[in-house]
Amino acid sequence: MYRYDEFDTQFVKGRVAQFRDQVNRRLTGELNEDQFRPLRLMNGLYLQLHAYMLRVAVPYGTLSSRQLHKLAHIARTYDRGYGHFTTRQNIQFNWPRLKDVPEILDELASVEMHAIQTSGNCIRNVTTDQFAGAAADEIIDPRPVGEIIRQWSSIHPEFTYLPRKFKIALTGAPNDRAAVKFHDIGLMAQQNEQGEIGWKVLVGGGLGRTPMIAKTVRDFVTHEDLLAYLESILRVYNRYGRRDNKYKARVKILVHEEGIETIREQVEAEFAEIQGGVLTLPQEELDRITAYFAPLEFKPSNATFDLPKLKAENPGLSRFVMLNAHEHRQPGYTSITISLKPIGGVPGDATADQMDAVAELAKAYSFDELRVTHEQNLVLPHVAIEDVPAVYAELQRIGLAEANAGQITDIIACPGLDFCALANARSIPIAQEISKRFGTPEKQSEIGELKIKISGCINACGHHHVGHIGILGVEKKGTELYQITVGGDATEDAAVGNILGRGFIAEEVPDAIQRLVDKYLGERANDNETFIQVVKRLGQEPFKEALYANG
Amino acid sequence: MQMAEMIGAAPVRDKLRALGIVALNGMFDENDAESVLRTAADELLTGELAVVSSFGADSVVLLHLVSQVNKDLPVYFLETGKHFDETLDYVETLKERLGLTQVEALRPSNADLARFDPNGDLWESDPDSCCHIRKTEPLNEALKQYGGWVTGRKRFQTSERGVLPHFELTSDDRIKINPLAYWGEEEIAAYKAKYDLPEHPLFSEGYKSIGCAPCTSAVAEGEDPRSGRWRGLNKAECGIHFDFNGRIANPVAAKHLTLFRDGKFIDDPFKEFEEGTDPASARYVHVPLPEFLAHRDAYLASPHPLGLLVSPGDKVEDAAADLKRFASIAIKFPAFTDGRGYSSARLVVERYGYTKEVRAVGDVLADQIPLMRRCGINALVVTHDATRKALEEGALAEVALFYQPVGATEVPAGTRPFLRRAAANQ
Ligand code: SF4
Ligand code: SF4
Numbered sequence: 001m002y003r004y005d006e007f008d009t010q011f012v013k014g015r016v017a018q019f020r021d022q023v024n025r026r027l028t029g030e031l032n033e034d035q036f037r038p039l040r041l042m043n044g045l046y047l048q049l050h051a052y053m054l055r056v057a058v059p060y061g062t063l064s065s066r067q068l069h070k071l072a073h074i075a076r077t078y079d080r081g082y083g084h085f086t087t088r089q090n091i092q093f094n095w096p097r098l099k100d101v102p103e104i105l106d107e108l109a110s111v112e113m114h115a116i117q118t119s120g121n122c123i124r125n126v127t128t129d130q131f132a133g134a135a136a137d138e139i140i141d142p143r144p145v146g147e148i149i150r151q152w153s154s155i156h157p158e159f160t161y162l163p164r165k166f167k168i169a170l171t172g173a174p175n176d177r178a179a180v181k182f183h184d185i186g187l188m189a190q191q192n193e194q195g196e197i198g199w200k201v202l203v204g205g206g207l208g209r210t211p212m213i214a215k216t217v218r219d220f221v222t223h224e225d226l227l228a229y230l231e232s233i234l235r236v237y238n239r240y241g242r243r244d245n246k247y248k249a250r251v252k253i254l255v256h257e258e259g260i261e262t263i264r265e266q267v268e269a270e271f272a273e274i275q276g277g278v279l280t281l282p283q284e285e286l287d288r289i290t291a292y293f294a295p296l297e298f299k300p301s302n303a304t305f306d307l308p309k310l311k312a313e314n315p316g317l318s319r320f321v322m323l324n325a326h327e328h329r330q331p332g333y334t335s336i337t338i339s340l341k342p343i344g345g346v347p348g349d350a351t352a353d354q355m356d357a358v359a360e361l362a363k364a365y366s367f368d369e370l371r372v373t374h375e376q377n378l379v380l381p382h383v384a385i386e387d388v389p390a391v392y393a394e395l396q397r398i399g400l401a402e403a404n405a406g407q408i409t410d411i412i413a414c415p416g417l418d419f420c421a422l423a424n425a426r427s428i429p430i431a432q433e434i435s436k437r438f439g440t441p442e443k444q445s446e447i448g449e450l451k452i453k454i455s456g457c458i459n460a461c462g463h464h465h466v467g468h469i470g471i472l473g474v475e476k477k478g479t480e481l482y483q484i485t486v487g488g489d490a491t492e493d494a495a496v497g498n499i500l501g502r503g504f505i506a507e508e509v510p511d512a513i514q515r516l517v518d519k520y521l522g523e524r525a526n527d528n529e530t531f532i533q534v535v536k537r538l539g540q541e542p543f544k545e546a547l548y549a550n551g
Numbered sequence: 552m553q554m555a556e557m558i559g560a561a562p563v564r565d566k567l568r569a570l571g572i573v574a575l576n577g578m579f580d581e582n583d584a585e586s587v588l589r590t591a592a593d594e595l596l597t598g599e600l601a602v603v604s605s606f607g608a609d610s611v612v613l614l615h616l617v618s619q620v621n622k623d624l625p626v627y628f629l630e631t632g633k634h635f636d637e638t639l640d641y642v643e644t645l646k647e648r649l650g651l652t653q654v655e656a657l658r659p660s661n662a663d664l665a666r667f668d669p670n671g672d673l674w675e676s677d678p679d680s681c682c683h684i685r686k687t688e689p690l691n692e693a694l695k696q697y698g699g700w701v702t703g704r705k706r707f708q709t710s711e712r713g714v715l716p717h718f719e720l721t722s723d724d725r726i727k728i729n730p731l732a733y734w735g736e737e738e739i740a741a742y743k744a745k746y747d748l749p750e751h752p753l754f755s756e757g758y759k760s761i762g763c764a765p766c767t768s769a770v771a772e773g774e775d776p777r778s779g780r781w782r783g784l785n786k787a788e789c790g791i792h793f794d795f796n797g798r799i800a801n802p803v804a805a806k807h808l809t810l811f812r813d814g815k816f817i818d819d820p821f822k823e824f825e826e827g828t829d830p831a832s833a834r835y836v837h838v839p840l841p842e843f844l845a846h847r848d849a850y851l852a853s854p855h856p857l858g859l860l861v862s863p864g865d866k867v868e869d870a871a872a873d874l875k876r877f878a879s880i881a882i883k884f885p886a887f888t889d890g891r892g893y894s895s896a897r898l899v900v901e902r903y904g905y906t907k908e909v910r911a912v913g914d915v916l917a918d919q920i921p922l923m924r925r926c927g928i929n930a931l932v933v934t935h936d937a938t939r940k941a942l943e944e945g946a947l948a949e950v951a952l953f954y955q956p957v958g959a960t961e962v963p964a965g966t967r968p969f970l971r972r973a974a975a976n977q
Contacts, residue, residue: 007952014950022918031595032938034577038888039918047578098581121888151954157925158897158957161890162575238894243863273902278956 001062001369002147002292003320011154013107015116020041020102027099042122042160043116044100048419049071055099055118055262056108057125060146061089063370065359070111072355078104083355085340087165087412087463089127091264091374094419116154121162123153123234123384127169129177130373133293134381136329138145139189141199142172145223145240148281152227159234163241166234167206170199174492181205181465183492184251185233190220193548198222198392203233203263204255207460211496212252215260217267223286225271228279232270236263263303296367301332302392303385317392320403320443332385336366337405338378338395343439345431347413348376350400357398365391375412375451377405408443408450408517409435412463416456417480423456425473425480430509430512434473437510438517447517451529453488467488468532469516470497471509481510486516486543487535490510495536500544512547519546575726584730586719588701589620591728592966599698603690604628607761608643610750612729612739613652613703618649627693630656631685632664633674633763637752644749657689674765685763699726705734726872778832811942812908812930819932821858821879837881837912838864843873851876860912863891867898874905882928884913893926897957900927917941925957 004012007263019039024037040046044055056071063071071091075083075403078100079093096104108114118125126149133141149168151440153159159166169180172186182188186202198220205214220231233251240258242248255263305325310318326335338358340348350358362370362380371379382393395401406411411434416419416427431454453467457474465472469487481503488497490515504512519542535543575595579587585817592600599608602617602624604610617624628642646654663684667673673681694700706715720726738846745748753761761767810819825834832845834855843850843859850857851873858879861867867874874880880899892911899905910930917938920931933939941947 011950011952011954014952016951025937027582027586029582029589032590035887035916121890154954155950156955156957157922157953158893160922161888161893202727235894243889243891307884413853421951435905 001064002143002289008112008151008328009109012116014110014113014339015043015114015155016102016105016109017255019149023098023102038120038161041120043101043105043524044118045098046119047390048094051095051221052098052101053419054104054115055086055114055184056091056093056115057118057151058089058091058113058372060128060143060411061130061372061374062127062132062143062361064111064538065363065368065370065371067111067113068355068359068362068370070107070113072352072359073387074104074107075355076352082349082351082414085350085372085376087132087374087376087414087461088118088119088125089374090125091372094396102254119165120160121164122160122166123156123162124167126153127167127178127374129171129173129181130371130377130379131177131326131381132172132371134326134328134333134335135173135175135177136327136328137175138329139191140172141290142170142187142189143293144286145187145199145226146170147289148227148286149230152230152279154232155375155486159238162234162238163243164246164251166237168250169378176490176492177373179463179466179490179494181492182207182211182463182490183214184237187226187229188322192220196222199226200227201233203267204252204260205494206252207442207463207465208250209458209460210253210256211460211465212250212256213494213496214265217260217264223280224283225275227281228272228274228277229267230278232267232274235349236266239462240266242418261313263380298330298333298382301384303332303383305334305388314389315391316396316401316403319445320368320392320401321388322405323407324405326379328382330382334383334385335371335385336380336388338380338400339402339404339410340377340400341404341410341435342399343404343409344436345394346428347411350378354398354400357362357394358400361394369506375410375411401419403441404444406449406451406520408438408447408452411435411452412467414456414460414462415456416454420456420461422459424458424474424475425456425482426506427454427456427462427471427473430471430473430482430506433506434513437514448527448530450517450520451490452513463490464488465496466494467497468535469513472499474503480506482506482514483511484547485507486540487532489532498540500540500547502548515549516547519543520536555892565644578717581719582717584734585616585619587728587730588616588802591699591701591730594698596726598801599696600701601625601694601697601699602701603694603878604644604703605762606627606638606751607668608751608754608758609705609739610703611645611750612734612742613701614645614649614651615742615748616730617701618651622650623652625653625655625697627690627747628654628656629686629690630658631763632659632671633685633765634870635753635761635764635767638761641749641751648749657693659685659689662671663688678766687690697725697730701728701730703731704729705731705739707735727786769953790830790963809934809939810910810930810932811939812910814927816933816939820856821881824860837879840870843888844869847873858908861891861892861895861899863895865895867895871903874903877907879908879910879930880905881912881932884911884915884919887914887916887919891916893922896923917947920947925953 022039025031029159057198071083074093075081079095084092084094105115115121116149123511125148128142128146169178169182169183171178171180172189180188181202182205182321184206186205188200189197190200191197200216201218201221202214203217204212206212234523237254238250241254242253280376305321307318310321324337328334330473340350358378362368365383366380369381371381373379392401408548411431413427413431418428422481451468453463454471455464457464464472464485466488468488472483472486474483483499483503485497485499486497520534524534579590604614604626606628648694667680667684670748703777704715715729715732716731717732751761758767767890809816821835823839830849831853837849837858856878859877860881860883862883863885871874882896884892894907899909908930909928910932911928912932913932914933933942
């Protein structure tokens with residue numbers, strides 16, 4: 001893992017001191033809310049329906065056990081005993097007091113964490129594959145470059161008041177688990193003909209009210225040119241992105257309105273000016289950062305899971321292994337997803353006690369490392385296969401052993417009307433109802449992989465556009481209604497789901513989902529064909545018919 | 552969301568209204584009393600705010616705060632005709648001591664008195680009606696012109712007030728501001744002591760909550776102070792704390808232009824450019840870039856000192872070759888949230904090598920200045936008081952370490968880890 005050096009430490013401390021001063025000026029009234037808002041936002045502090053909300057960055061989703069213990073401590077001391085993991089690999093605290101926030105930031109700084117740029121119209125926390133550095137299909141570990149981008153984008157003086165927020169995601173594997181095509185900039189590791197590794201650069205993806213799939217602006221950029229290339233894109237966006245309408249201010253709209261060719265021309269022209277300049281990344285620096293992510297000292301092992309045997313001895317564990325274990329590149333190891341989606345629970349919430357327990361698991365079984373996924377789960381990235389039963393037993397004890405990764409109950413849901421001031425409708429209770437409806441192991445195994453994503457309004461924080469089934473809360477004449485989409489996909493085969501028709505009231509949603517699921521089960525060619533595959537094969541029509549069959 | 556949007560627009564439905572107040576309380580809940588009062592007077596309800604005071608035992612604290620914020624705020628005193636003489640004396644004492652210029656007594660209408668209380672004993676038979684004609688009615692009339700009013704109410708005073716917030720919305724969309732909502736008795740006493748504020752003459756005689764003479768009695772030690780009001784009657788609140796109506800004014804900012812350069816405020820030789828100025832006679836103005844391009848030859852032929860104004864959306868590239876002709880380049884920040892000027896400044900300084908004055912004009916605030924400087928801006932036109940103060944005192948809150956090489960002076964020497972720099976001394 002990356003470790004702060006003296007410079008990083010001083011930087012974050014400086015930032016906390018600066019914000020402490022700003023909070024004081026706010027509390028004495030020297031700063032008015034209009035002036036304070038962008039400052040607090042740049043430190044991750046939102047004003048929500050009931051209170052302030054603090055969003056803490058988990059850069060490229062990596063945590064140490066010490067850091068997770070600290071998050072648990074903050075949840076216990078300054079909040080109501082829990083934290084909420086978001087779709088941006090962040091954690092949110094929903095109830096801090098303004099005057100406590102500088103204290104919380106100090107606590108975070110003591111474990112090399114911060115809330116810098118987790119909100120506001122700046123470059124946000126860089127995200128990546130939750131299995132980075134562990135996955136078997138990886139071309140390159142994306143974390144060193146992620147860290148370099150994090151540093152380059154921290155309080156970038158030119159790009160702190162962009163037209164709108166700006167999100168960068170990168171994947172080192174061809175199987176995209178970081179939804180890079182739905183980010184303002186997506187980077188996909190590539191190997192060129194000379195065998196060099198570099199990055200394909202995509203721009204203009206996003207969800208929100210106008211979902212767009214990112215377009216390729218350049219097929220290959222070397223490590224050394226990457227920052228200059230990013231700076232060129234950001235400069236074009238900062239200068240020409242729309243500022244007259246906040247709903248048209250994301251770079252996706254600029255790309256859409258101007259066309260990718262125009263944008264490419266502008267970016268390339270800018271890049272031609274600065275290529276080879278001070279932003280050129282020296283190999284020594286890349287090596288220096290990469291050293292922090294050096295391969296771990298794995299024990300030689302050729303252990304594998306013996307599923308038939310497991311199934312006979314411990315069916316629960318065997319299900320857990322089948323669904324929540326991900327292939328590791330090191331023989332004898334696996335990555336374990338810890339689902340924060342207990343049946344009927346609040347997606348993404350973890351109590352302080354659970355966080356402490358998971359941190360201990362990471363220490364004992366995963367080289368002290370943890371990941372946060374954009375699907376609001378946690379991951380123990382490097383678990384020896386023979387340790388899995390012990391891990392599973394402990395997860396059962398703390399109520400986090402749900403075997404449902406990627407299943408119908410592994411639902412992403414935004415905070416919705418329960419917390420969010422912009423919401424039209426509730427999201428969490430809908431997720432809970434669906435989860436209860438399909439929660440038995442039998443039902444889930446029958447259905448297989450199916451990603452449901454729920455947003456409480458068109459801002460799409462719950463990524464409903466890319467749910468295999470997406471649910472969007474809208475308000476019509478004072479009632480909360482839910483529109484249903486099918487066919488969304490966040491992976492390298494990116495697709496945006498289509499709305500099937502009129503919305504449903506909350507009570508009707510579980511039945512509506514049931515009809516879609518039944519249709520899928522009736523249509524699939526065999527047990528291995530997944531919901532999304534069937535939708536891609538048949539199109540949305542049959543699902544629409546099924547959904548509205550009885551009026 | 553703009554504050555004005557949240558609370559200024561005509562309320563569409565109850566949820567929106569409630570949210571406005573929730574948000575106000577969220578924003579200002581932890582502010583101190585003076586800040587709450589100042590926010591209300593200067594930002595939320597400029598020119599539309601009144602204070603209502605009983606000139607009772609604790610009134611001096613609120614009135615002193617008012618005098619700190621604005622001595623000219625209208626202060627209404629309900630002259631019910633039933634007050635202790637000591638109270639009337641006390642009004643004069645405080646007016647003088649605190650320098651309040653707009654204290655006004657509100658009296659009940661003679662018609663009401665003749666009709667409902669000809670003998671002056673209504674308080675005995677029906678105190679609610681007595682309060683109504685002596686307090687509610689006159690105050691209602693006086694407050695019609697205001698969008699909100701300040702009260703001295705505190706949470707601890709009666710059990711009903713246990714949840715009193717800083718801001719309350721009345722049913723007709725006006726705002727009641729309770730700067731002292733969270734104050735306890737000890738804080739009141741400490742505040743009085745700190746500023747050596749004169750007590751109500753009856754305070755020392757055991758009157759802890761003083762209203763009209765017939766309805767006030769002394770309270771015993773340790774008793775709820777307000778139990779002395781309407782003693783024996785089932786009446787805890789006087790009608791005036793229920794509600795009134797109006798709207799919210801937009802925040803207004805004071806403006807005065809001054810140039811800050813080389814660590815101090817200096818006389819600015821430049822004037823505002825006026826539309827339609829003859830290029831030949833223009834001098835000491837920042838010519839807007841499109842205007843310059845339209846009359847490029849004329850401006851280049853002019854012998855006078857000129858500046859160039861680059862607004863967001865202008866392409867400095869178009870004047871790249873001519874930048875050296877200008878004595879000063881002004882980068883416009885129409886709103887501090889508009890970051891296009893940072894890119895323009897970097898292009899002017901880094902790409903085109905301009906080395907003279909590059910000034911930021913427009914919405915230049917303390918928290919953006921460090922970023923501006925890093926992008927090459929070396930002079931500031933500041934119109935914001937607190938920013939001015941911060942600059943004068945050298946008290947900008949900034950992070951002195953950078954991760955990116957930006958600006959002509961920050962190019963890394965190569966001795967440090969990639970890109971990192973400590974701030975150069977400004
Ligand atoms: S999608 Fe809408 S309701 Fe949900 S968190 Fe985002 S803004 Fe709030
Ligand atoms: S306080 Fe008593 S005397 Fe004064 S107005 Fe009210 S009822 Fe009448």
